[in-house]
Amino acid sequence: MTTFRLTDSTLRDGSHALSHQFTVEEVRAVVRGLAAAGVKVIEVSHGDGLGGSSFSFGFSRCDEASLLKAAVAEASSAKIAVLLLPGIGVKDDLVRAADIGVGVARVATHCTEADISAQHIGLARELGLEAIGFLMMSHMVSPDELLEQAKRMESYGADCVYVVDSAGSMTIDDARARVAALKAGLDTQVGIHAHNNLGLAVGISMGSFDEGVDQIDGCMIGLGAGAGNCPTEVLVAALARRGITAGIDPFSLIELADGVVRPLRPVQGVIDGDALVLGYAGVYGSFHLHAKRASERFGVKTRDILLEAGRRGVIGGQEDMIIDIAVELANRTQGDW
């Protein structure tokens, strides 16, 4: 294994950091830059996947179809990918995305619930899309348990199954053990999706590479919830130092980072206390900004909300529980209602 396939998710996972406010023009500029640099797969969706625009996760600024059309128009030889979480997005969303011309469907479930992805992975294959399984919060189960779930996704027809560190809570060893288990037990490809709450995203990605991982995710400037994702341009530069380029030009990415993406959110990539708590307590990264807002709304500490979410075993998609917890914490200090 001397190369890997990079999927850039600036316009999907990165949209959490912008509260899903990407415009058509921004999507065009980022896709154009990524495709020109040699990135082969570019993910575009609401942060919580197709159909994610909602009270619970935040409403998108622009209609998802218009963003996908813009992305497909600028993609040249790159494939556009979409994310879909069964229970949030529906099959019709996937059909519409395929009609627009996307090439890859990534179907995400919590790491113990792979069996809710059968319909959607099957549909993706029927539509002629590349189908990828995405096991979120993979830190919550052992490598063997994760493999069992990954095998299910493989049996539904997934071309690749991802180890997804949604909470940015894995150590490099945690990630390597999971990638190694999947590589040993699956015939399909294996991917790694890292977050940076413990400052380990690039390390996890490189460690996974040494375990033979086939696909790696990044976001430009690490745009993403919490402390952000694995920064695409940093990962590409670091791997290039080992002579692994995957056909991507580091300098084009550096220019795209500074010229286009950083102006969108200049302070991205700082591991502040709350982001660190996400990683340390193993809490879903997308809760970060929701918890900050609830903190202001209900007058309780962001950290207390996140820690309580960790204690309750709240998982991805349960953004509504942030309100629940904040209300309860506020009532605890003010007496019963």
Next chain:
Amino acid sequence: MASDATPALIVGSGNIGTDLMYKLLRSRTLRLAAMVGIDPESPGLARARAQGIATSHQGVDDVLGSMHHNTIVFEATTARAHVANAALYADAGLTAVDLTPAGVGPSVVPTVNLDQHIDRTNVNLITCGGQAAIPIVAAVRQTAEVPYAEIVSTVASVSAGPGTRENIDEFTRTTSRALELVGGAGIGKAIMILNPAVPPILMRNTVFCGLGGGVDREAVTESISKMVSEVQRFVPGYRLKAPPVFDDGPFATPAGPLPGRVTVLLEVEGSGDYLPPYAGNLDIMTSAAVRVGEALARSRIRTGAAPR
């Protein structure tokens, strides 16, 4: 058990059918006559026999001929099975309460629109999330326009059977539509989450209603509180976790920008008849089914009219 009680038949001997059996055994309006499954080894059928209930493992064809024409049939199988069975029930002159997402008959939520469908021979109970959320949307709708409503329904992984898991799309689509048709929202959206935490979590529902300007918040809160009491009459574990939370927008909803929002945090604890208390999602379905079945039976006795 009153001798003039209306006979009831449960079709499907899985978790839902079995929980429903224990609830029907307490009914004074309905008399459980039989339970039908397709597996001779079904634990549900064994439990029914232990209660002295007639059972068959040969499917509905085996028993329909012997059922009294007044019988209320509770469909606790799958959407596909109900689509096939519905015609058989109709031919036999029986009234069906459908707990699957088949949607052959109109969608019914007991506290919202049961009166409108009391003379129908096939009614559908939507989904657990629908039974939990729609009363709230309808309550808000009684005092204010609801151009957009959304529900996030979270259930314990272990309480979602293979049928739900394979058809999670059906849940979201059916619930979304019923938020509009029954709840009265302009646009409805449903989100379902399965949470694997150990010990299992109670069923949780968060209902968001987008609101226009000039809404009387006290009236909304009071309407919700009244509705919760009504649902509690047959689902005692249905409760608000906190008073409704009002927020000022604007919110860029699919129904256009809206200036306000009310958020209602609900928890549903099951009564633990057969399924454990965390499975409030299943309890609210079986409880609603009994409620609807009893009302349909009483209506037929009262009017003496043949149902249409």
